[in-house]
Amino acid sequence: MKKNIxxxxxxxxxxxxxxxxxxxxSAIRYAGIVERLEQIDLEIEDLGDIEIGSRERTSSGDSNLKNLKAVAxxxxxxASRVDEVVKQGKFPLVLGGDHSIAIGTIAGLAKNYSNMGVIWYDAHGDLNTGETSPSGNIHGMPLAVSLGLGDPALTGIGGIGTKLKPENIVIIGARSLDEGEKVLIKEKGIKVFTMHEIDRMGMTAVMEEAIAYLKDKTDGVHLSLDLDGLDPHDAPGVGTPVMGGISYRESHLAMEMLEEADIxxxxxxxxxxxxxxxxxxTASVAVALMGSLFGEKLL
Structure with missing residues (x-):
């Protein structure tokens, strides 16, 4: 892991x-993320927040995607900010915001990695397009967009059409998938550990398999962690909670194993x-998990 964040x-x-x-x-900062990471001897630079446009009253053009122009x-x-951070040799830690932000994060990373892997820690697949989405909400589309699927206003961000290969994706914690997403997962052969696999195999085996799957064939690995991947009992402050999720302790174990793997x-x-x-x-849980991800130890 890089020590400059x-x-x-x-x-x-x-x-x-x-x-x-x-x-x-703001909630994550208020919960003490900077202080938490500084306590484990990391160099932290807080670049502040990027500016977000206004909510749109109507859909953009012929698209059913909500707030398409502002999100794009x-x-x-x-994407530009993430690209700059990577080129400076630092580790980008992005705080959201809804999961549509992954479109920009991955677009910026893709300028620096030719064979990037992604661990998608989430209750949802986020593999919808405008054709399959029941809602038109872009936060359900970032993984599809990163595969080059969806509206050109989103897939073209960063000047690279396809940012990810399906064989370089691992979804962990899925338990709410739309029909179109299920079809795409099977069609593309995307590796998914649902809650069934986590319950049956245990989180240790799931993370060992996920790490081994990505470690030798990628030139960088990005973690995109949606707090709704955790059970709502542990992370209640999310917009689309789904019962029966990953526990707080299982999540700490997952973060600790990623830190040990150094991928x-x-x-x-x-x-x-x-x-x-x-x-x-929920913000406090996020900060605690980041502590484990970046090397915080009990002893």
């Missing part, structure tokens, strides 16, 4: 319809919504 806040709430997730970066513009800005080159934590939260519990 640059934090980028993305106060994005345009990729979905529940307000409040734009305050996620913010994604371009984020990550970037990370983002998304979908913290303090309006839906209980006394900033």
């Amino acid at each position: 640059s934090i980028i806040g993305v106060p994005m709430d345009l990729g979905q319809t529940r307000r409040g997730v734009d305050m996620g970066p 513009e913010a994604s371009e800005t984020l 990550l080159t970037s990370a983002e934590f998304v979908e913290v919504n303090p309006i839906l939260d209980e006394r900033n519990k």
Whole structure:
């Protein structure tokens, strides 16, 4: 793991319809992320928040995608910021905001890695397109967009059409998939560990397999962690909670194993919504998990 970390806040709430997730970066900072990471001898640079446009009253053009123009513009800005951080030899740590921000994060990373891997820690696949999405919410599309599928205004961000190869993706914690996503997962052969696999195999075996799957064939690995991957009991402040999720302790184990494997080159934590939260519990969970991810030890 790199010891120089640059934090980028993305106060994005345009990729979905529940307000409040734009305050996620502030909630995570309030929960002490900078101080937590500085305590484990990391050099932290907080670059502040990128600017997000206004919510659109109508869909853009012929698209059913909500806030397409504003999301695309913010994604371009984020992609440039992430690209700059990587080129400076620092580790980008992106704080959301809804999961549509992954479009910009991955676009910026793709300028620096030719065979990037992604661990998608999430209750959802986020593999919808405008044709398959039941809602038109872009936060359900970033993984599809990164595969080059979807609206050109999104797939063209960063000037690279296809940022990820399907064989370089591992989804962990899935338990709510739309029909179109199930078809795409089977068609593309995307590796998915649902809650069934986690329950049956145990988190240790799941993470060992995920790490081994990506380690030798990628030139960088990005962690995209949606707090709704955890069970709502542990992370209540999310916009699309799904019962029966990954536990707090299992998540710490997953982060600890990623730190020990030393394969990550970037990370983002998304979908913290303090309006839906209980006394900033979810942001505090995110900070605790980042502590484990970056090497915090009990002894």
